[in-house]
Amino acid sequence: xxxxxxxxxxxxxxxxxxxxxxxxxxxxxxxxxxxxxxxxxxxxxxxxxxxxxxxxxxxxxxxxxxxxxxxxxxxxxxxxxxxxxxxxxxxxxxxxxxxxxxxxxxxxxxxxxxxxxxxxxxxxxxxxxxxxxxxxxxxxxxxxxxxxxxxxxxxxxxxxxxxxxxxxxxxxxxxxxxxxxxxxxxxxxxxxxxxxxx
Amino acid sequence: xxxxxxxxxxxxxxxxxxxxxxxxxxxxxxxxxxxxxxxxxxxxxxxxxxxxxxxxxxxxxxxxxxxxxxxxxxxxxxxxxxxxxxxxxxxxxxxxxxxxxxxxxxxxxxxxxxxxxxxxxxxxxxxxxxxxxxxxxxxxxxxxxxxxxxxxxxxxxxxxxxxxxxxxxxxxxxxxxxxxxxxxxxxxxxxxxxxxxxxxxxxxxxxxxxxxxxxxxxxxxxxxxxxxxxxxxxxxxxxxxxxxxxxxxxxxxxxxxxxxxxxxxxxxxxxxxxxxxxxxxxxxxxxxxxxxxxxxxxxxxxxxxxxxxxxxxxxxxxxxxxxxxxxxxxxxxxxxxxxxxxxxxxxxxxxxxxxxxxxxxxxxxxxxxxxxxxxxxxxxxxxxxxxxxxxxxxx
Numbered sequence: 001x002x003x004x005x006x007x008x009x010x011x012x013x014x015x016x017x018x019x020x021x022x023x024x025x026x027x028x029x030x031x032x033x034x035x036x037x038x039x040x041x042x043x044x045x046x047x048x049x050x051x052x053x054x055x056x057x058x059x060x061x062x063x064x065x066x067x068x069x070x071x072x073x074x075x076x077x078x079x080x081x082x083x084x085x086x087x088x089x090x091x092x093x094x095x096x097x098x099x100x101x102x103x104x105x106x107x108x109x110x111x112x113x114x115x116x117x118x119x120x121x122x123x124x125x126x127x128x129x130x131x132x133x134x135x136x137x138x139x140x141x142x143x144x145x146x147x148x149x150x151x152x153x154x155x156x157x158x159x160x161x162x163x164x165x166x167x168x169x170x171x172x173x174x175x176x177x178x179x180x181x182x183x184x185x186x187x188x189x190x191x192x193x194x195x196x197x198x
Numbered sequence: 199x200x201x202x203x204x205x206x207x208x209x210x211x212x213x214x215x216x217x218x219x220x221x222x223x224x225x226x227x228x229x230x231x232x233x234x235x236x237x238x239x240x241x242x243x244x245x246x247x248x249x250x251x252x253x254x255x256x257x258x259x260x261x262x263x264x265x266x267x268x269x270x271x272x273x274x275x276x277x278x279x280x281x282x283x284x285x286x287x288x289x290x291x292x293x294x295x296x297x298x299x300x301x302x303x304x305x306x307x308x309x310x311x312x313x314x315x316x317x318x319x320x321x322x323x324x325x326x327x328x329x330x331x332x333x334x335x336x337x338x339x340x341x342x343x344x345x346x347x348x349x350x351x352x353x354x355x356x357x358x359x360x361x362x363x364x365x366x367x368x369x370x371x372x373x374x375x376x377x378x379x380x381x382x383x384x385x386x387x388x389x390x391x392x393x394x395x396x397x398x399x400x401x402x403x404x405x406x407x408x409x410x411x412x413x414x415x416x417x418x419x420x421x422x423x424x425x426x427x428x429x430x431x432x433x434x435x436x437x438x439x440x441x442x443x444x445x446x447x448x449x450x451x452x453x454x455x456x457x458x459x460x461x462x463x464x465x466x467x468x469x470x471x472x473x474x475x476x477x478x479x480x481x482x483x484x485x486x487x488x489x490x491x492x493x494x495x496x497x498x499x500x501x502x503x504x505x506x507x508x509x510x511x512x513x514x515x516x517x518x519x520x521x522x523x524x525x526x527x528x529x530x531x532x533x534x535x536x537x538x539x540x541x542x543x544x545x546x547x548x549x550x551x552x553x554x555x556x557x558x559x560x561x562x563x564x565x566x567x568x569x570x571x572x573x574x575x576x577x578x579x580x581x582x583x584x585x586x587x588x589x590x591x592x593x
Contacts, residue, residue, distance in 0.1 A: 112378075112381075113359070114359045114360075114362035114363040114366060115358060115359055115362045117366075119378065120378065147352050147355045147356055147359070147385065148359070150385065151356070151359070151381040151382055151385050152381070153381075154380070154381035154384055154385070155377070155378065155380075155381045158377055158380060158381070159377065184302075184305065184306070184344070184348075185344045185345045185348070186305075186344075186345055186348040186349075189345055
């Protein structure tokens with residue numbers, strides 16, 4: 001159904017193209033924005049434009065940033081000999097939230113997926129190799145535990161082997177706060193395989 | 199596990215059907231196309247995540263509707279109420295609830311209410327292509343071992359990706375990049391080794407059960423055997439490590455041919471089973487009648503195997519199999535399966551089961567007639583346990 005205003009309709013159409021936003025939600029957001037003070041809406045519009053104009057990929061870690069290198073890569077508090085490889089910028093946020101990791105990152109931009117035509121050339125693999133050549137002690141592979149993530153982990157491990165540095169992958173196992181009886185068998189099997197001495 | 203109630207809406211030609219079932223044998227009669235098999239399919243959708251007929255979900259939905267739902271309620275062997283609810287919607291896909299809790303994936307539902315299905319299509323297990331026998335293997339072991347199903351789903355994914363990689367290389371006219379292919383080799387070998395080892399273990403346990411069951415139902419058979427034929431390996435091996443070694447060897451052996459043809463030429467998706475009667479391959483040595491009875495033997499063996507491996511007694515779905523048997527054998531199979539567990543049987547009419555007409559329905563038996571997607575009449579051998587009002591609704 002078309003609303004009476006063409007400009008409102010245009011906003012709804014743009015919003016409904018966003019991920020997880022359906023037409024109904026788009027309508028709600030558009031009507032909400034319509035009720036806001038003009039400055040609020042202008043600030044949002046400006047923020048959106050500013051985001052696309054000012055952000056780019058960090059030349060070192062390939063994360064999204066406004067400065068180059070990004071604040072993490074520039075920080076003097078960070079351990080520069082340690083690189084954690086993740087799929088997407090959102091994974092950097094996830095690891096950062098732990099406050100436990102003090103090394104640098106490398107954002108691959110996805111995983112190897114032949115069915116979708118994604119190979120190493122489509123990812124930031126060459127950039128990773130370059131960083132390793134410039135001196136890194138350990139690379140931590142923190143990709144998602146699905147088939148494609150696992151195969152990409154194996155591939156990167158092979159590519160990094162000639163450099164004779166430490167290459168590790170994050171552990172797979174039981175989520176904290178859960179109970180063994182409710183965990184699926186595959187996860188328990190993997191957790192048993194990855195058991196550690198106490 | 200036995201069911202108490204089966205209800206579903208907008209499935210094939212059924213608008214809304216609900217039946218309270220008997221604890222023993224449930225005979226569903228109706229002419230072809232009236233919708234009797236749909237009741238068995240509904241149970242299969244709940245316990246095996248899909249119809250055994252193999253129809254895609256989108257085509258299961260009643261004409262003019264966008265979604266269907268199925269609900270089965272039963273009692274576990276320990277007396278605990280269980281229920282499985284499945285909802286399919288053309289836009290949202292399929293969701294399943296196991297005792298009210300959303301199931302994350304198929305693996306969580308499969309095996310919780312083990313089910314043995316025998317339908318006319320399954321003749322292909324004894325005389326069709328190897329894929330039919332692998333489907334049989336996978337269906338049985340997946341219900342008994344959840345890790346197997348997980349590995350199988352991952353194996354299929356790795357295989358698809360590896361094939362895509364090989365096909366891409368073939369199109370480009372260059373052999374696949376070894377460093378790019380190697381992770382997929384490893385992924386395939388690891389999972390294939392696990393699957394093949396599990397299949398070996400399964401056959402070891404299954405063969406004596408099968409031999410015994412086949413002798414009981416088939417006639418003119420002195421000996422029935424079933425063997426596992428792992429791809430390109432002469433005899434089953436003793437451990438996952440042995441399979442891993444054999445698969446790596448095979449991987450290198452077929453590498454050149456694989457890049458020429460652009461597809462995977464080794465692995466667990468090329469396994470087969472060999473069935474024998476009186477020492478000869480069943481495909482040439484067995485008569486038409488023996489094929490039928492061997493298949494029944496295979497399914498009875500599947501029941502015994504699942505009963506021994508799972509926490510629950512399996513359900514038995516027998517779709518349209520009695521019409522092909524002579525009356526004496528039909529009666530024997532009927533009585534045998536009825537004593538094993540709860541059965542759901544379809545037949546064009548009761549004439550196919552003349553002994554039931556003769557002796558009448560006993561306790562634990564029920565008969566439902568189906569006409570144009572609705573229950574038209576119900577008879578019980580005794581009042582069902584709950585005594586609730588029964589409804590054959592078509593709203």
